[in-house]
Amino acid sequence: MIAAVETARVVRDDAEALLTWTASGSDCMLRGTRDGASIRKLSLAERDRTPSMLWPRRWEGRHVLIRTEPEADHSVWWFFDLEMRFEGWYVNLESTVRRWSAGTDILDHALDIVVAPDRSWSWKDEDELAERVDHPAYWTAVEADRIRAAGERIIGDIEAGRIPFDGRYTDFRPDPSWEPADLPPYWDAEVASR
Numbered sequence: 406m407i408a409a410v411e412t413a414r415v416v417r418d419d420a421e422a423l424l425t426w427t428a429s430g431s432d433c434m435l436r437g438t439r440d441g442a443s444i445r446k447l448s449l450a451e452r453d454r455t456p457s458m459l460w461p462r463r464w465e466g467r468h469v470l471i472r473t474e475p476e477a478d479h480s481v482w483w484f485f486d487l488e489m490r491f492e493g494w495y496v497n498l499e500s501t502v503r504r505w506s507a508g509t510d511i512l513d514h515a516l517d518i519v520v521a522p523d524r525s526w527s528w529k530d531e532d533e534l535a536e537r538v539d540h541p542a543y544w545t546a547v548e549a550d551r552i553r554a555a556g557e558r559i560i561g562d563i564e565a566g567r568i569p570f571d572g573r574y575t576d577f578r579p580d581p582s583w584e585p586a587d588l589p590p591y592w593d594a595e596v597a598s599r
Contacts (some may be wrong), residue, residue, distance in 0.1 A: 406542075407459060408513065410434035410593075412586035413471065414579075423473045423502070423509070427464050429487060430585035434459040449536050464585070465491065470577050472569055473502050473509070480511070480556045481569050483577065491575040494520035498510055498552055507592060514544075514552045518559060523572060526563050528556070 412432045413425035436444050437460045444457050470483040482495040495508065496518035499511040500520075515533035520526045534552060538544035563570050 406436075407434075408436050410459065410588070411464065411590055414583055415587055416470070416579075421474070423475075425471045425473075426579050427469045427471070428579065428582070428583065428585045429463075429465055429468050431464040432586060432588040433462050433464050434588070435462050436460075449540060459589075468579075469495075470574055472574075476501055478514075478552075481558060483574050485577070489578060491522060493522050494519065494570060495565075496556070496563075498556055507589065516552055516556055518556055518563070520563055520570065522575070524563050524566060526560060 409426060413427045415423070416426050417424040419558060436457050438444060438455055438457055441460050444452055444455065447455060451514055467487065468485040468489070470485070471480050472483075473480040477502065479499060480497045482497060484492040484495060486492055498514040498516045498518075500514070501511075503510045515530050515537060517529040518526050519529050538546050538549050562568070566572075
């Protein structure tokens with residue numbers, strides 16, 4: 406099941422990392438109920454019995470630079486407000502990225518880490534990680550332990566100020582000519598054929 410589709414501009418794509426930019430106002434698709442309400446606040450049991458679909462939306466409120474390393478179990482997001490002031494990092498724990506002709510796919514692992522500019526941090530969505538244990542669409546208790554261990558390893562990098570929490574990209578500025586990204590026509594054509 407596709408939970409979300411986000412558009413971005415590729416800033417850099419090399420052996421070290423894929424770096425993308427999503428400006429506020431960029432196209433996205435988010436899973437919602439028949440009336441368009443987000444499923445984020447529904448319990449897993451409610452999601453299992455509620456019909457849902459992707460709804461067109463706009464990425465709003467902030468800009469984000471995302472760094473995804475090949476073979477990594479997470480991506481690191483740099484959030485900027487609308488005036489391009491750095492707000493902090495966000496670590497999205499996820500499956501290794503899978504590339505295809507129109508983009509990348511990941512499986513979100515629910516648990517995240519919110520990191521302030523001073524590198525103080527907190528867990529986010531621990532309840533979602535726990536709720537999904539042993540659900541057939543998600544992970545086992547052993548896999549959940551591995552997800553948390555991946556986060557704990559990254560916390561060591563955060564606290565030590567190691568790459569990428571060493572200040573890089575906190576002053577990033579996009580090319581002034583870049584407009585918010587749009588979904589291309591037939592963006593899901595290859596998804597449907599896979």
